[in-house]
Amino acid sequence: MATPLDPTALGFLLAENRRMPMHVGGLQLYRKPPDAGRNYVRDLFESMRDTIDIAPLFLKRPYRSIKTAGQWVWVEDDQFDIDHHVRHSALPKPGRVRELFELCSRLHSTRLATERPLWEWHLIEGLRDGRIAMYTKLHHSLVDGIAAMRLLQSIVSSDPDERDMPAPWAKRPPRSKIGKAQEAAEHATAGEALSALKTALGISADAAGIPKALVQTLNRSLRNETSTLALFAPNTILNREITASRRFAAQDWPLERIRAIGKATGTTLNDVVLAMCSGAMRTYLSELDALPETSLIAMVPVGLHAKARHAGTGGNAVGSIMVKLGTDLEDPLDRLLLIHASMLDGKQALAQMTPLQIQAMSAVGQVPAILPTLLGMTNMVRPAYNLVISNVPGPRTTQYFNGAEMLGTYPLSVPIDGNALNITCNSYAEQMAFGLTGCRRTVPHLQRILTYLDDEISALEKVAGV
Amino acid sequence: MATPLDPTALGFLLAENRRMPMHVGGLQLYRKPPDAGRNYVRDLFESMRDTIDIAPLFLKRPYRSIKTAGQWVWVEDDQFDIDHHVRHSALPKPGRVRELFELCSRLHSTRLATERPLWEWHLIEGLRDGRIAMYTKLHHSLVDGIAAMRLLQSIVSSDPDERDMPAPWAKRPPRSKIGKAQEAAEHATAGEALSALKTALGISADAAGIPKALVQTLNRSLRNETSTLALFAPNTILNREITASRRFAAQDWPLERIRAIGKATGTTLNDVVLAMCSGAMRTYLSELDALPETSLIAMVPVGLHAKARHAGTGGNAVGSIMVKLGTDLEDPLDRLLLIHASMLDGKQALAQMTPLQIQAMSAVGQVPAILPTLLGMTNMVRPAYNLVISNVPGPRTTQYFNGAEMLGTYPLSVPIDGNALNITCNSYAEQMAFGLTGCRRTVPHLQRILTYLDDEISALEKVAGV
Numbered sequence: 001m002a003t004p005l006d007p008t009a010l011g012f013l014l015a016e017n018r019r020m021p022m023h024v025g026g027l028q029l030y031r032k033p034p035d036a037g038r039n040y041v042r043d044l045f046e047s048m049r050d051t052i053d054i055a056p057l058f059l060k061r062p063y064r065s066i067k068t069a070g071q072w073v074w075v076e077d078d079q080f081d082i083d084h085h086v087r088h089s090a091l092p093k094p095g096r097v098r099e100l101f102e103l104c105s106r107l108h109s110t111r112l113a114t115e116r117p118l119w120e121w122h123l124i125e126g127l128r129d130g131r132i133a134m135y136t137k138l139h140h141s142l143v144d145g146i147a148a149m150r151l152l153q154s155i156v157s158s159d160p161d162e163r164d165m166p167a168p169w170a171k172r173p174p175r176s177k178i179g180k181a182q183e184a185a186e187h188a189t190a191g192e193a194l195s196a197l198k199t200a201l202g203i204s205a206d207a208a209g210i211p212k213a214l215v216q217t218l219n220r221s222l223r224n225e226t227s228t229l230a231l232f233a234p235n236t237i238l239n240r241e242i243t244a245s246r247r248f249a250a251q252d253w254p255l256e257r258i259r260a261i262g263k264a265t266g267t268t269l270n271d272v273v274l275a276m277c278s279g280a281m282r283t284y285l286s287e288l289d290a291l292p293e294t295s296l297i298a299m300v301p302v303g304l305h306a307k308a309r310h311a312g313t314g315g316n317a318v319g320s321i322m323v324k325l326g327t328d329l330e331d332p333l334d335r336l337l338l339i340h341a342s343m344l345d346g347k348q349a350l351a352q353m354t355p356l357q358i359q360a361m362s363a364v365g366q367v368p369a370i371l372p373t374l375l376g377m378t379n380m381v382r383p384a385y386n387l388v389i390s391n392v393p394g395p396r397t398t399q400y401f402n403g404a405e406m407l408g409t410y411p412l413s414v415p416i417d418g419n420a421l422n423i424t425c426n427s428y429a430e431q432m433a434f435g436l437t438g439c440r441r442t443v444p445h446l447q448r449i450l451t452y453l454d455d456e457i458s459a460l461e462k463v464a465g466v
Numbered sequence: 467m468a469t470p471l472d473p474t475a476l477g478f479l480l481a482e483n484r485r486m487p488m489h490v491g492g493l494q495l496y497r498k499p500p501d502a503g504r505n506y507v508r509d510l511f512e513s514m515r516d517t518i519d520i521a522p523l524f525l526k527r528p529y530r531s532i533k534t535a536g537q538w539v540w541v542e543d544d545q546f547d548i549d550h551h552v553r554h555s556a557l558p559k560p561g562r563v564r565e566l567f568e569l570c571s572r573l574h575s576t577r578l579a580t581e582r583p584l585w586e587w588h589l590i591e592g593l594r595d596g597r598i599a600m601y602t603k604l605h606h607s608l609v610d611g612i613a614a615m616r617l618l619q620s621i622v623s624s625d626p627d628e629r630d631m632p633a634p635w636a637k638r639p640p641r642s643k644i645g646k647a648q649e650a651a652e653h654a655t656a657g658e659a660l661s662a663l664k665t666a667l668g669i670s671a672d673a674a675g676i677p678k679a680l681v682q683t684l685n686r687s688l689r690n691e692t693s694t695l696a697l698f699a700p701n702t703i704l705n706r707e708i709t710a711s712r713r714f715a716a717q718d719w720p721l722e723r724i725r726a727i728g729k730a731t732g733t734t735l736n737d738v739v740l741a742m743c744s745g746a747m748r749t750y751l752s753e754l755d756a757l758p759e760t761s762l763i764a765m766v767p768v769g770l771h772a773k774a775r776h777a778g779t780g781g782n783a784v785g786s787i788m789v790k791l792g793t794d795l796e797d798p799l800d801r802l803l804l805i806h807a808s809m810l811d812g813k814q815a816l817a818q819m820t821p822l823q824i825q826a827m828s829a830v831g832q833v834p835a836i837l838p839t840l841l842g843m844t845n846m847v848r849p850a851y852n853l854v855i856s857n858v859p860g861p862r863t864t865q866y867f868n869g870a871e872m873l874g875t876y877p878l879s880v881p882i883d884g885n886a887l888n889i890t891c892n893s894y895a896e897q898m899a900f901g902l903t904g905c906r907r908t909v910p911h912l913q914r915i916l917t918y919l920d921d922e923i924s925a926l927e928k929v930a931g932v
Contacts, residue, residue, distance in 0.1 A: 018484070018577065042559060079907060084711060087572070088565075090556040092591055093508060099554075106553070110576045111484065113710035115907065125558055126592075244579035245550060441545060441581065 002073040005062060009141035010072055013062055013114070015416075019244045021111040022140045023118070025412030027104055027250065027435075030132050033160075033403030041125045041132055042088075044402070048123065048167045049086045057142065058085075058169035061117050077117050085119060085169075091126035100127060101249050101447070104135050108412050108437065109246045118142050121168070131407065136168070140414060154181030156399035156406055165402045233322075233386045234292035236285065238420045242439035249447040250410035252431040253457055261457075264464040265333070267340040270391055272460065273425055273432065274298065274343070275336040277389050278325035279456030280449050282335075285327070288444070295338075296327045299385040302347070321346030322385055332456065333463040387421045388413070394428040411435040421446070468539040471528060475607035476538055479528055479580070481882075485710045487577040488606045489584070491878030493570055493716065493901075496598050499626075499869030507591045507598055508554075510868070514589065514633045515552045523608065524551075524635035527583050543583050551585060551635075557592035566593060567715050567913070570601050574878050574903065575712045584608050587634070597873065602634070606880060620647035622865035622872055631868045699788075699852045700758035702751065704886045708905035715913040716876035718897040719923055723932075727923075730930040731799065733806040736857050738926065739891055739898065740764065740809070741802040743855050744791035745922030746915050748801075751793070754910070761804075762793045765851040768813070787812030788851055798922065799929040853887050854879070860894040877901040887912070 005013065016022040032040055060074040089107075091099040103124065112118045118139030125132055143151065154177050155168045166172070172179035233239070253276075261272045277298070285291040300321050323346060326338035392411065399406040410433045411424040420442035426433045434453055438446045471479065482488040498506055526540040555573075557565040569590065578584045584605030591598055609617065620643050621634045632638070638645035699705070719742075727738045743764070751757040766787045789812060792804035858877065865872040876899045877890040886908035892899045900919055904912045 018579070019581075045558075081907070084906065088558040088568075090558040090592055092511075092554040092556040092589075102554075111710075113484070115485075115709040116711075123558075126556055243581040244577075245582075440550065441547070 002063070002068065002075050003060075005072045005074060005141065009062075012139065012141040013072060016111070018111070019242055020414075020416050021109070021244075022414055023108075023112055023137050024140055024143075024414060025104070025108050025138075025248075025437075026134075026136045027100075027248075027410040027412065028134045028136075029407040029409075030134070030401065030404040031407055032130060032132060033405075035403070041123065044132075044404075045086075045088045045123045048121070049082055051082065051167045051170045053171040054080065054082075054169050055171045058117055058119060062114050062141070080117065084116060085121060086167075087120060087122045089122050089124045091124065093126075093128075095126045095128035097127075100124065100133055101247075104412065105246050105248045105440070107135055107137065108248055109244060109440075112137065112139050119169070132404070135412075151181050153395050153399075154178045156395070156401050158395075158397050158399060160400045160403060160405065162400065163402055233297035233384060234294045236292050236296065236386055237288065237290045238386055238443065239418050240420060240442050241417050242415055242420045243441040245440040246412075246415065246437060247440040247443065247446040248412050248435070248437050249450050250433055250435040251450045251453065252408055252433045253453070255427060255430050255432050257457060257461065258432055260466040261336075261460045261464045264466050265336060265340075267336055268343070269432075270300075271336060271340045271343060273391055273434075274300065274323060274325065274339045274389060275332065275460060276434075276453050276456045277423055278327055278335045278339060279332055279459060280452035281325065281387075282327040283452040283455065284449050287448070291327065294328055296325045296386040297384075298323045298325050298387055298389045300343070300346075301388075301390045302350075321350065323389075331463070332459045336460060336463075385419075387423065388419060389423045389425070391425040391427075394426045396427075396429065398429050408433055413437045415439050415442075468529070468534065468541050469526075471538045471540060471607065478605065478607040479538060482577070484577070485708060486880075486882050487575070487710075488880055489574075489578055489603050490606055490609075490880060491570070491574050491604075491714075491903075492600075492602045493566075493714075493876040493878065494600045494602075495873040495875075496600070496867065496870040497873055498596060498598060499871075501869070507589065510598075510870075511552075511554045511589045514587070515548055517548065517633045517636045519637040520546065520548075520635055521637045524583055524585060526608075528580050528607070546583065550582060551587060552633075553586060553588045555588050555590045557590065559592075559594075561592045561594035563593075566590065566599055567713075570878065571712050571714045571906070573601055573603065574714055575710060575906075578603065578605050585635070598870070601878075617647050619861050619865075620644045622861065622867050624861075624863050624865055626866045626869060626871065628866065629868055699763035699850060700760045702758050702762065702852055703754065703756045704852055704909065705884050706886060706908050707883045708881055708886045709907045711906040712878075712881065712903060713906040713909065713912040714878050714901070714903050715916050716899055716901040717916045717919065718874055718899045719919075721893060721896050721898050723923060723927065724898055726932040727802075727926045727930045730932050731802060731806075733802055734809070735898075736766075737802060737806045737809060739857055739900075740766065740789060740791065740805045740855060741798065741926060742900075742919050742922045743889055744793055744801045744805060745798055745925060746918035747791065747853070748793040749918040749921065750915050753914070757793065760794055762791045762852040763850075764789045764791050764853055764855045766809070766812075767854075767856045768816075787816065789855075797929070798925045802926060802929075851885075853889065854885060855889045855891070857891040857893075860892045862893075862895065864895050874899055879903045881905050881909075 012022040037043075056076070059076050059080055061077045062072050063075045064070055064072045089103060091103060107120075107122060112120065118141065120137040122135040122137075123132065124135060127133065151168065155165070157165060174180070174183060255269070258269055258272045258276075261267075262269050265272075267275075278296070281296055282291060300323050302321055321343060324338055324342040326335035329335050329338065390413075394409055395406075406428070408431060409426055409428050411426050412435060413422040413424045415422055415438055421436065421438040424435045424437070426435070434450070436446055436449055440446075478488040503509075522542070525542050525546055527543045528538050529541040530536055530538045555569060557569060573586075573588060578586065584607065586603040588601040588603075589598065590601060593599065617634065621631070623631060640646070640649060721735075724735055724738045724742075727733075728735050731738075733741075744762070747762055748757060751762075766789050768787055787809060790804055790808040792801035792808075795801050795804065856879075860875055872894070874897060875892055875894050877892050878901060879888040879890045881888050881904055887902065887904040890901045890903070892901070900916070902912055902915055906912075
């Protein structure tokens with residue numbers, strides 16, 4: 001039953017420490033179905049907990065011993081205890097979204113125990129409007145963000161009348177939609193891109209091999225003037241060592257508003273999302289008297305479907321573009337147009353790269369959280385980038401889980417030393433959710449960024465004339 | 467402002483790891499005052515959180531750097547963030563004690579962040595009978611169990627009409643009752659006993675000095691046939707390596723019932739408490755088919771007031787007796803009488819020890835949690851003892867906090883490698899509380915021990931004829 005951990009999974013496991021847990025999280029809000037009875041939440045919890053047959057992805061735990069010659073392997077947890085993983089929580093009164101974020105911040109701050117499968121699921125009651133929430137925590141060594149999102153999508157249904165839908169961790173027939181997603185998630189971090197990289201660069205499967213190979217790769221990229229990695233970011237308060245506690249905040253804006261700005265200015269949806277972040281970060285850092293004179297640089301993971309397939313690395317490859325956010329510019333429109341140009345430059349640079357370089361970029365894109373730690377980038381005088389902003393598309397239509405309507409889905413990501421703030425966006429139905437995860441100490445009053453995002457979308461609408 | 471950590475505090479800090487957080491906890495149950503309004507809990511939470519002036523004990527955090535020459539020192543947290551420490555939580559429905567224990571188990575499983583003062587306080591609402599709970603978490607390097615109990619006692623009042631009582635962490639005048647308790651708690655781990663030991667044995671203040679000196683001490687005790695440490699305990703499932711997650715359960719029994727058994731059998735209150743634990747552990751281990759043929763040995767910390775004072779080590783000294791629990795005996799009365807004899811033997815052995823030996827014992831008693839780790843006792847073929855059972859006296863009369871009646875107080879302690887279960891008892895008013903803290907994996911179904919404790923008090927009443 002023992003399978004060796006692939007290099008990425010191993011990297012996440014080894015890079016983890018008390019101050020930097022390496023798990024991603026997802027928060028979903030649901031409206032109870034119209035026919036929900038008095039014990040709906042309790043019954044839902046019990047039906048999830050009483051899952052007998054667990055999918056392999058949710059049963060495996062990392063293990064090393066003399067018997068495995070000191071290598072980390074995945075083994076099945078032979079004392080699997082579902083009560084440890086499936087948890088029921090509640091919010092104190094008044095049960096606002098504020099209390100929900102506070103609870104999620106705490107849950108996201110604690111480390112998963114490696115003696116057990118690396119996941120937790122919390123059903124949360126006590127929102128004053130009767131909505132229920134689910135917070136899921138998955139170790140990054142288990143799945144990457146995109147595979148996690150696909151797994152989520154495979155679990156919900158567009159049919160409001162579908163019932164008896166099993167828990168996400170229930171074992172499914174391998175050929176079913178969910179069975180396939182579980183299978184894909186299980187192999188996602190093994191990652192075709194990384195496997196190819198491993199072969200191309202001759203990375204050995206042991207941990208020591210990763211940093212060296214990635215240092216070479218990164219050095220090569222940094223030396224290349226046209227590279228998407230060749231920008232230098234200013235030093236900011238976001239690029240410090242972090243502490244163990246997290247703050248999470250999230251909010252949706254209508255996709256329609258974002259699209260309208262893009263249409264009126266000739267920019268993309270993603271450009272407008274980045275411009276919202278840019279304006280919000282400018283205001284946030286100004287308020288703290290910490291705005292650098294030169295522009296913030298965001299690391300933006302982008303899909304590389306066509307190119308990656310061409311390079312034989314499969315369809316899941318992700319590259320990264322270093323985007324100038326224009327936080328030194330006063331005018332919201334100037335910022336948006338700079339971002340648009342910067343994204344185009346980055347995409348062109350990617351297009352000119354050799355398959356080997358793209359494979360390397362894909363690896364960088366897949367492992368942003370472990371790279372700086374492994375490379376010691378936190379000690380660089382100037383950081384390579386100031387924050388990670390990613391935008392992961394989600395379901396396009398309204399989804400249901402056992403009749404409960406999913407009202408929103410918000411990602412929680414992984415702040416690390418040198419990158420104390422992470423913004424992850426998820427589109428869902430007609431909304432765009434912004435999830436902010438930061439170190440509670442290094443990023444003070446993180447929740448204020450939500451207000452500034454809201455100010456910025458209005459400012460962009462004004463300059464775009466919509 | 468920087469004060470070096472004393473050796474015990476340092477020991478707790480260094481012995482801590484992901485699987486073994488070194489904090490103690492306290493759970494108190496309160497009944498709301500008769501005049502409590504609709505927003506009572508929220509108002510109470512806010513008044514606690516809005517404390518401006520914080521006592522030094524609750525402001526200091528451990529710190530080391532090149533500036534401190536690599537030594538750990540206490541410094542004041544200059545970014546103190548009370549929202550991180552003072553937390554509001556709620557129980558999911560149905561809000562039974564079971565849900566409360568589940569939440570406390572989770573809260574007790576997570577580690578305190580060393581970037582901040584080493585404490586948390588949780589106000590918990592959602593018990594279906596309207597009671598409220600408070601869970602406090604304090605790092606063992608900050609206070610020992612007895613100092614924590616004294617601090618608690620100094621905070622509550624026997625006057626149900628007293629209001630405007632400040633938070634436990636509020637700074638008080640140094641000459642006030644609470645000011646003195648805070649001061650005492652702050653210096654408790656510095657411990658006169660340990661200071662004396664340090665001087666007597668020439669322990670240097672650095673970490674490396676502790677294990678060596680304690681190994682010498684322990685070896686000396688183990689070589690002494692009359693020593694209270696000279697027993698050998700059988701190997702049991704409790705004496706294994708532990709995992710990171712905890713299970714906590716607690717219950718009260720009337721002191722009157724325990725006293726009546728003692729009176730009828732010529733034994734002490736503490737003997738009966740130990741006999742209850744003995745019978746419960748016998749049943750528990752039998753059910754798991756894991757009862758050893760020879761008796762379990764409990765490490766029982768005892769007060770050494772007179773003797774310790776005589777030895778010039780102050781009034782807080784604690785020694786330890788290794789007590790045969792008689793779990794190999796079938797009859798509850800036989801077990802009680804064996805425990806009684808074993809306690810007398812141990813006390814006599816302590817009485818015959820030299821001041822130096824008592825000082826050493828005091829050190830052992832103060833640092834049970836770090837000893838096996840530092841000494842590598844987890845690798846011994848036979849453990850020195852099977853579990854720690856301590857009995858800390860609490861307030862004798864009903865106590866109130868801002869008019870809320872304290873209904874019970876339950877201690878959460880520190881399981882460690884080789885000692886997966888810890889039983890701590892607290893007397894309060896007319897009750898004796900048993901708090902069980904165990905590794906969730908190594909001590910399966912820990913909560914069943916409560917049932918067996920209840921069975922055992924009835925069995926003892928029967929054999930004692932009361």
